[in-house]
Amino acid sequence: MNVHRAQEILAADEKIEVDLNGLAVWIDSVDAGKGLVKVHAEGNPADARVVPARELEEVH
Template identity: 85%
Template sequence: MNVHRAQEILAADEKIEVSLNGLSVWIDSVDAAKSMVKVHVEENPSDARIVPAQELEEVH
């Protein structure tokens, strides 16, 4: 996923499914300058990570 799409998903009113290595995650914040995204695992909010936007996949 590109960083622009991550920003769109973060700002969206509806829930858009996103995965990281097969895990369902929520986007918490986006650092466009560094193309990094802070996410947490949906079932475990304490499992937060900062990852490159390219590692995220939108689930259709």
């Protein structure tokens, strides 16, 4: 996914499902300048990591 879409998902009122290598994650923040997104595993906020936006996939 691109950084712009990650920002849209973060700002959305509804839940939009996002995966990181098959793991359901929540987007916590987006650093558009660096193309990085901070995410955490769904149901486990302690499992946070910063990844390139391109590694995220929107689930349809």
